[in-house]
Each structure stands twice: as C-alpha cells, then as structure tokens.
Amino acid sequence: MTPMSRILIIDDEPALCWALAEAATAAGHVTTTAASIEQAREKLSTFAPEAIVLDVRLPGQDGLSALAEFRQARPGVPLIVMTAFGDLPTAARAFSGGAFEYLVKPFELQNFLNVLQQALLPQPAATQTDADLAPQTSPIVGASAAMQAVYRQIALVAPTPFPVLLLGETGTGKELAARAIHEHSTAAHGPFVPVCPASLNPTLIESELFGHVRGAFTGAEEQRPGLFETAAHGTLFLDEIADTPPAVQVKLLRVLESRRFSPVGSGAERVTTARFIAATHRNLPELIASGQFREDLYHRLTAFTIQLPPLRQRLGDLPLLVTAFLSQLPENLRPGLVSPEFLQALQQRPWTGNIRELRNAVEHAVVLCRGGQLLPEHLPRTGITALTDKFGNSTPDLPAALSQWIDQQLLGQPEDLYAQAIRMLDSLLLPEILSRTGQNRTAAARILGMDRTTLRSRLRELDPTGEAD
Structure with a gap:
C-alpha cells in the first residue's frame, strides 16, 4: 500500500472535489482542495503536495497553462490532469506539459485511485522537455472512450x-x-x-x-x-x-x-x-x-x-462526425438542419466502410436535400437497406442487392471488400436467425452450422458494447 501522501486537488466542481478528496482520504492520504489556480497558489504557500490533481477548464487561468508553473514550483511532483472535454490537442498539450496521466471525465473513483497510486511510486529522474506545443485543431473527430484511448496513445x-x-x-x-x-x-x-x-x-x-x-538504369538521365x-x-x-x-x-x-x-x-x-x-x-x-x-x-x-477502432464501435461519435463533415462544405451547400431521424438512421447501418463510407453517405444526402433538412430518405441505398426493404417478399433479389452494395462500396476504394461483405452478411443473418429461434443461441448455432463460441464471437463483433451477451 502506498504510504500516506499529501494530495492537492484543483477543480471548480465542489461535488467532484469532495468525492476525490474522500476517496484519497479513505486510501490513507491527506488532501486539500482548491477551486482555481489562484486558490491553489495560496494553498501551496502552506501545503507541500506530493501529487497535484487538476482540471483543464477552470475559472481564470486554465489548468494546462499552469502545468509549467507547478513543475517549476514543485519539481518532481506528479501532475494528474482531468478534463470533461477530451480531444487530441488537449491530450498532447497535457503530456508535453509534463502531466503524469490524463483522465477523461466521467471516470471511476477506483481508476483515479489506481492512477494516484502509480503517480506516488518513485519515478525516474525527469528530463527537460520541449516547450509546450501550441494548441491545434485536430482533424480527428470523436469523444467516445475508444477515441479517447487513441488520443492518449498519440499524445504519448x-x-x-x-x-x-x-x-x-x-x-x-x-x-x-x-x-x-x-x-x-x-x-x-x-x-x-x-x-x-x-x-x-x-x-x-x-x-x-x-x-x-x-545512369542507374535506362532512363535515369539525372x-x-x-x-x-x-x-x-x-x-x-x-x-x-x-x-x-x-x-x-x-x-x-x-x-x-x-x-x-x-x-x-x-x-x-x-x-x-x-x-x-x-x-x-x-x-x-x-x-x-x-x-x-x-x-x-x-x-x-x-x-x-x-x-484505430471501426465506426461500429464508436456510433456515439456519429453526430460529431456529421457536424465535422458539414462544416467542411461551402456554406451554400450546407443543409439547413440535421434531423434526429437522419442521425437515428445512421445508427442503424453497419458502416463496413467506416469513416470513408460515412463521409460518402453524408455528401450524398447533402446533394439530395438541396439545402433543406437532412432526412433518412436522403441517404444512399446500400445492400443492407435493399435487403431490409425486401424481407417481406418471398423472393428477394439477392444478386441485385449485392451488386448495388458493391457499387456503393467501390466508391470508397476499399481494400478489404470481402471482410466488409462478411460483416454485412453477419449483421443481417445472425440477428434474424436469433429472432426466429427465440434468442436461443444453441439452436441458432446449429442452424448456422457453427459452434456456439463462434456465434458468440461474431455477435460481439457486431455489438462491441457487450449488450448482446
């Protein structure tokens, strides 16, 4: 167990400050809190912390700009940065500014305690770092947990x-x-x-x-x-x-x-x-x-x-991605409104072509809406929608639907069309067979000709949240 240490917590949310302080105190540490960088300076005159936990967005001076000051005032003291607005530029500035770790709110208290315990372990001598990188607007869009992990890795x-x-x-x-x-x-x-x-x-x-x-070869004249x-x-x-x-x-x-x-x-x-x-x-x-x-x-x-996570594992980022794509268009082409129904329709697609396919679909919809509201009917038809429309028919035209899907995918110049096709088929076939067997996976696996473990693995690929388990 980590010996008792002194922890300074800086956040303008009283409830969060209290929760973090209580958790750290229960773990055997001595804590004090501040609601701003200015208050933290006053605390530092009488309190010598062995770790500092601070938020990015604070009243007055922000947390990132204070990292260099804290490193100079308390050399060797680990700095743990928190933010509710995680993106790549923020993560990069945090780590380049000397942060020990970067936590994206909301996080579990146990996760906070684990990071704190690691921060309080003896660390190798720090080396001089380069000046803080200037904030940049990242072309990578997403706020999901999967993308936060990517931002952290890139920043490191x-x-x-x-x-x-x-x-x-x-x-x-x-x-x-x-x-x-x-x-x-x-x-x-x-x-x-x-x-x-x-x-x-x-x-x-x-x-x-x-x-x-x-003269290295024929034609190499210079x-x-x-x-x-x-x-x-x-x-x-x-x-x-x-x-x-x-x-x-x-x-x-x-x-x-x-x-x-x-x-x-x-x-x-x-x-x-x-x-x-x-x-x-x-x-x-x-x-x-x-x-x-x-x-x-x-x-x-x-x-x-x-x-890099596939789009189907970060569907919560769809509204952000759509907004980003639309912001890149000339103003005269931007739609008047993105309807909730349009976003809901996006959630129902398997996105085997990932972000590239999404961008193509959004641009297709923009052309059809002609400056009006983006609606589900403006989305391009795919093999998925074509087959879904025909489920009620006794003889669905599968070859024609597949041909239409291939045409759509080839617009994005795919390099793994076979894998995309298998994922598309799984997204249609597996839920349908499960529905017809009353969600009996043993019976479904027998009909599909695969063992139950393989079926469970395929379902997890379709639903990485684990809700299908």
Missing part, C-alpha cells in the same frame, strides 16, 4: 522518435492518425510524406523510396532523391505496409535499424532523419505465418502500436 508517442504501427480496417482514419502524430511531434515543422509502397511501379519502387543516381530524403527532418508514412514486396521489406528493415540506405546505382550510404510511421488493415501475424511478411520487420515496426 508523438514526442518520441520511435516507429509507430497503425492498425485498423479500411476507412478508419489511419492516415489522419499518422498526420496527428507528425503534427504533435518534434518533426512537426518538417514534411509529412505519405506513400503506399504497393501502389508504386514494381520495377521502380526502390528508386522511388531510396532515389537513384544518374540524379533524383527518393522519399526517404524528401522526408528529411519530417515523417515518412508507409501506408499498407503489408503489401510491400519481400525484396523491399529487407531494405526497409535495414533503414529502420541503421537509418542508412543507398540510392539505386550508388554504393555510397546516406543517412535518413525521417521518422517512420506505418499502417495496414491486414493481419500481419497471419502474413508472417504464411511467409508473406518478414517477422523481423514486424518486430521493428511494432515499437508502438495503435489500433
């Missing part, structure tokens, strides 16, 4: 030089996450260079990545820098890294390990100063097992991994 890894691997289905925003890491890193003033190695000409991919010297040089002092984002040819994987591994490479046609080595971020929607361990991806490259890329 952004200031480091380590490689980052972004995982997630097609359309979940992996490039946006990569840009956010870049923008909150020490390389933010350098270039952000995105490239998909698999999309490059197979015969010229090494030249594109590493550059070439004059020296040309590659993307590793173009991204100097910035970030090189390698999208869909799983599809990189094996021969190039070997050379990527060497660059990641030594930061050295040689242009095509030259024996002279050059050093890259770029930071590396990679992304894929594919299962890398499976590709390693099948010999399609190098295990050593995988381990080098996974110094830090961030999993």
Whole structure:
C-alpha cells in the first residue's frame, strides 16, 4: 500500500472535489482542495503536495497553462490532469506539459485511485522537455472512450522518435492518425510524406523510396532523391505496409535499424532523419505465418502500436462526425438542419466502410436535400437497406442487392471488400436467425452450422458494447 501522501486537488466542481478528496482520504492520504489556480497558489504557500490533481477548464487561468508553473514550483511532483472535454490537442498539450496521466471525465473513483497510486511510486529522474506545443485543431473527430484511448496513445508517442504501427480496417482514419502524430511531434515543422509502397511501379519502387543516381538504369538521365530524403527532418508514412514486396521489406528493415540506405546505382550510404510511421488493415501475424511478411520487420515496426477502432464501435461519435463533415462544405451547400431521424438512421447501418463510407453517405444526402433538412430518405441505398426493404417478399433479389452494395462500396476504394461483405452478411443473418429461434443461441448455432463460441464471437463483433451477451 502506498504510504500516506499529501494530495492537492484543483477543480471548480465542489461535488467532484469532495468525492476525490474522500476517496484519497479513505486510501490513507491527506488532501486539500482548491477551486482555481489562484486558490491553489495560496494553498501551496502552506501545503507541500506530493501529487497535484487538476482540471483543464477552470475559472481564470486554465489548468494546462499552469502545468509549467507547478513543475517549476514543485519539481518532481506528479501532475494528474482531468478534463470533461477530451480531444487530441488537449491530450498532447497535457503530456508535453509534463502531466503524469490524463483522465477523461466521467471516470471511476477506483481508476483515479489506481492512477494516484502509480503517480506516488518513485519515478525516474525527469528530463527537460520541449516547450509546450501550441494548441491545434485536430482533424480527428470523436469523444467516445475508444477515441479517447487513441488520443492518449498519440499524445504519448508523438514526442518520441520511435516507429509507430497503425492498425485498423479500411476507412478508419489511419492516415489522419499518422498526420496527428507528425503534427504533435518534434518533426512537426518538417514534411509529412505519405506513400503506399504497393501502389508504386514494381520495377521502380526502390528508386522511388531510396532515389537513384544518374545512369542507374535506362532512363535515369539525372540524379533524383527518393522519399526517404524528401522526408528529411519530417515523417515518412508507409501506408499498407503489408503489401510491400519481400525484396523491399529487407531494405526497409535495414533503414529502420541503421537509418542508412543507398540510392539505386550508388554504393555510397546516406543517412535518413525521417521518422517512420506505418499502417495496414491486414493481419500481419497471419502474413508472417504464411511467409508473406518478414517477422523481423514486424518486430521493428511494432515499437508502438495503435489500433484505430471501426465506426461500429464508436456510433456515439456519429453526430460529431456529421457536424465535422458539414462544416467542411461551402456554406451554400450546407443543409439547413440535421434531423434526429437522419442521425437515428445512421445508427442503424453497419458502416463496413467506416469513416470513408460515412463521409460518402453524408455528401450524398447533402446533394439530395438541396439545402433543406437532412432526412433518412436522403441517404444512399446500400445492400443492407435493399435487403431490409425486401424481407417481406418471398423472393428477394439477392444478386441485385449485392451488386448495388458493391457499387456503393467501390466508391470508397476499399481494400478489404470481402471482410466488409462478411460483416454485412453477419449483421443481417445472425440477428434474424436469433429472432426466429427465440434468442436461443444453441439452436441458432446449429442452424448456422457453427459452434456456439463462434456465434458468440461474431455477435460481439457486431455489438462491441457487450449488450448482446
């Protein structure tokens, strides 16, 4: 158990201050509270805290701007930041300002006590940090718990030089996450260079990545820098890294390990100063097992991994996402109102294409509403809606519905259409069979020809909240 320690709690919500103080006191600590930074300064003249817990939004001076002052006044004292308005810029500023941890309200008191206990453990000597990053408007939108976890991970890894691997289905925003890491890193003033190695000409991919010297091959009439040089002092984002040819994987591994490479046609080595971020929607361990991806490259890329959640696991973010998409349109195209029915209709879709599919659907609806109110009928028809409309018919036109769904998905240039189709089928078939068996999962599994464990796993994928259990 952590020995008794002195805790300063700064929040302008009296009820929360009381609850946190009571929980800390019950855990054996001595606490005092303040409703503002100004009050906290007065407390510090007579109270020497061993941990400071403070809110971001306070009357007068805000909590983030006070972090540097507290670090200077009480060196080594851990700072725990709380906020009810969690977003990526706030998380980044909190950690770059020296916060030990970042808690998003509402949180469980036990979670607070666990963080407090960790903060009070002996910490390694702190190193001097860079100046606070300026607030930025993040292109990543979401307030769900899943996205708060992503913000925290981005804020933690952004200031480091380590490689980052972004995982997630097609359309979940992996490039946006990569840009956010870049923008909150020490390389933010350098270039952000995105490239998909698999999309490059197979015969010229090494030249594109590493550059070439004059005469290196037919047509190489002059020296040309590659993307590793173009991204100097910035970030090189390698999208869909799983599809990189094996021969190039070997050379990527060497660059990641030594930061050295040689242009095509030259024996002279050059050093890259770029930071590396990679992304894929594919299962890398499976590709390693099948010999399609190098295990050593995988381990080098996974110094830090961030999993981007699919849209179906963050449906609460739909209103925020719709608002963000509409705000990016010219004013003359924006609808007069987003109806509650429109948002409810969005909640009913499986969103196998994730954020990319949602944006396409919103833009489709904007065209049809012609500046009026966004309604459910303005949404594009998909395989889901087409099949649902036909459930009452004795002979639904399944091929036509599937063809319509494929047409819709191809608008977003998917790279995992098969997986999307399986998820769409599951979202229709499994609930229907369960309904017809009176929610008897054993009977449903027998009809579907799968074991009960597989059925439960598929249902959890459709309903990650666990309400289906």
